[in-house]
Amino acid sequence: MDTKRMAKIFKALSNPNRLELYLKIAKAHEASFESGSECFVTDIISSLNIGAPTISHHIKELANADLISTEKRGKFLICRVNEEIVGEVSRMLILQHPFE
Numbered sequence: 001m002d003t004k005r006m007a008k009i010f011k012a013l014s015n016p017n018r019l020e021l022y023l024k025i026a027k028a029h030e031a032s033f034e035s036g037s038e039c040f041v042t043d044i045i046s047s048l049n050i051g052a053p054t055i056s057h058h059i060k061e062l063a064n065a066d067l068i069s070t071e072k073r074g075k076f077l078i079c080r081v082n083e084e085i086v087g088e089v090s091r092m093l094i095l096q097h098p099f100e
Contacts, residue, residue, distance in 0.1 A: 001088045009089060012065035017050055018058040024048070025068055029081045041077040 013019050024044045045055055059079060062068045066085050071078045 001092055006089070006092065009065050009067060009085065012061050012067060015058070015061075017048070017054070018061060021048065021050075021055065021058050022062055022067060025062075025079045026081050029079075040073075041079055044079075 013022060021044070024047060028044060041055070041059065045052065048055065050058075059068070059070065059077070062079075063070055066082055068079045068081055071080070
């Protein structure tokens with residue numbers, strides 16, 4: 001992963017509300033594997049003190065950084081963590097000399 005792409009990811013996560021939203025999406029994503037059900041954004045919104053337009057903006061920023069993917073189902077929006085990106089970032093962070 002190049003440094004520009006990595007910076008875009010970290011910039012997307014640098015906003016506290018966006019980071020909290022991403023963590024809730026990640027937690028719901030993980031729970032959906034255990035329960036076999038999916039989590040809708042409406043389930044997450046109720047646990048945040050952020051308005052729907054702001055949440056929509058944050059979701060767009062997370063998707064633009066490839067941290068999540070979104071899917072519309074009727075009037076509902078489903079967000080999923082991009083596990084490939086998470087793995088790439090994790091591998092880059094644990095390397096001793098990532099820029100050599």
